[in-house]
Amino acid sequence: MAVIGEGWPDRAEWAGRIFSAGWRESDGGTRPVIEPATGDTLADVGIASPTDVARAGVRAAAAAGEWAAAAPSDRVAVLLRASGVLRDRSDTFREWIVRESAGVPAKGDYEIAAALAQLAHAVGLASLPRGEVLAPQTPGGTSLAWRVPLGVVGVINPWNAPLLFAVRALAPALALGNTVLLKPDPLTPVSGGVLVARLFEDAGLPDGVLHVLPGGADTGQAVAADPHVAMIAFTGSTAAGRAVARVAGEGLKRVLLELGGKNSLVVLEDADVEAAALAGAVSTFGYQGQACVAAGRHLVHTDLVEAYTDALVRHALAMRVGDPREEGVGIGPVISVGQATRVERIVDESVAAGARVLTGGRREGLFYPPTVLDRVDRAMPAYTEEIFGPVAPVLPFRSEAEAVEIANDTAYGLAAAVHSGSVPRATAVAGQLRTGMVHINDVCAKDAANAPFGGMGVSGNGSRIGGTASLEQFTQWRWMTAPGPS
The missing domain is CATH 3.40.605.10 (Aldehyde Dehydrogenase; Chain A, domain 1)
Incomplete structure (x- = not known):
């Protein structure tokens, strides 16, 4: 012992x-x-x-x-x-x-x-x-x-x-x-x-x-x-x-x-790509993605999606996976075999349906590396299910209306984040999201002792x-x- x-x-x-x-x-x-x-x-x-x-x-x-x-x-x-x-x-x-x-x-x-x-x-x-x-x-x-x-x-x-x-x-x-x-x-x-x-x-x-x-x-x-x-x-x-x-x-x-939640991090075309990607990495990969407020979808304007995805992959590759007691480790194991199997199933089924793994995607025991997926469509488990693991599905959009529609396309309604160079614009988009909490130019995963924490829908x-x-x-x-x- x-x-x-x-x-x-x-x-x-x-x-x-x-x-x-x-x-x-x-x-x-x-x-x-x-x-x-x-x-x-x-x-x-x-x-x-x-x-x-x-x-x-x-x-x-x-x-x-x-x-x-x-x-x-x-x-x-x-x-x-x-x-x-x-x-x-x-x-x-x-x-x-x-x-x-x-x-x-x-x-x-x-x-x-x-x-x-x-x-x-x-x-x-x-x-x-x-x-x-x-x-x-x-x-x-x-x-x-x-x-x-x-x-x-x-x-x-x-x-x-x-x-x-x-x-x-x-x-x-x-x-x-x-x-x-x-x-x-x-x-x-x-x-x-x-x-x-x-x-x-x-x-x-x-x-x-x-x-x-x-x-x-x-x-x-x-x-x-x-x-x-x-x-x-x-x-x-x-x-x-x-x-x-x-x-x-x-x-x-x-x-x-x-x-639970299926939370979206929305990146408009005037956003700071590097800042948004860092917030996205923290929102999805922090504590192995095992948080109800983790980002489960990264919705990125088509003009920025390539730069954003590249930056997100860089952050994923920079995170060392291992025993959390060891110096420099950023990602520990997921909590149990059942949870590891769930994350693996969601990724594997999505890849079989046409999603592409840009980094990660293969577990060793309870250790699942930070994973970035693109070519995700709405029929895939990576889109529909709460993953509760360090997996970032990236989906492009062409207009604010489309971004709002995708973000609201879920029975969950817990948290979201919107990134833009214009706070009033981001606030206007945030106001259309059906979530109990939303954060501007920040991570999805936030809490405060003096704030009413909770969600809408099945959250x-x-x-x-x-x-x-x-x-x-x-x-x-x-x-x-x-x-x-x-």
Whole structure:
């Protein structure tokens, strides 16, 4: 076994256990955590069974009243201490993110910085005005409306940004007075679960407020179905999101779905080709393309397509593929055999249908090199499917109207980017794209703690997380009246 993260957190305390009012043996047994780059076993973690989830739901519900009644300053103090622990333990978090999720160290640094930003923003949420004084229906009467916590929130987390996505939901949910059941993905249960539990444990979060329950689909289904859970915040694939929504819908729960995307990076004929190609390379090849906001289509005006494609190929060839722990590596392995096989299938089927590989296109184990495709048409998987790998399909267009039509030719609607020498022109094109987020002369893959993050179409259910949208998501209205003097 490859031992990492010695010292903190104490492996003897958490190995093979779940976190539910302390570290406990689970009914679901244990599962090894495998390093994608080497195949080494990094640790064994406990897997929460449906029975474990049920017990955690009871404990979270029991703790909800006291946590909701706590002074906002007390909840803020926990978040501030958690920020301090994360800074102090950043080396451990980075190492686990690199080893467990196969991101390069810069990806680990990004997750840590983004998680700190989420914690800082949640501190402000705790003291935002939450109510309104309404016009009373009777003279001299009182009519008030204010937001109260939902109670128990279930968070089902993906593997591609395990720390960030856990904290992105946890921080506002806790700040606003909710208790939480967190189910990290079984591929990243330490960086997205164990370390998060220890982070808040060290920050002094009261027992029972947070429960960390690693596991697969049956664990997630149990969280979504638990009668004590009032809301599910899910980040993952559209197919899995539909399944979670079906289960949660039976209980009439609130559901926040942040799902997949087939995002376009649009390059108009007056764009800076080199800057656009760099943004395109980062948008598609960063973290092996394993992001819902990755660029899945590069739409380039015919006047620039040759120069753009040449530049994109140069960026792809300059990225070294290998173990992300090694100096100079820019692309690590994809997360699993299933994901590698999926990327390979999409490229191979597209090539068989007439697409051309300009660079890359052949995997070795879990390592898939940055790949650029041209001669892509609309019947090919590279055009229609979310690839979730480092593959850049390039498609030419002749007019703005054609670019908009191609970009909108998908059921997804998450993110986009538009490049032009004229910001007003790019903004006008961006306004025609059916996406929840769009960025001018920048990458597709962006997020900010104070921004409402989410998509349209099958990229979500219209919900948003981040900024003041988190106040709306993690609370509900209560109305109270009192009559005036008789």
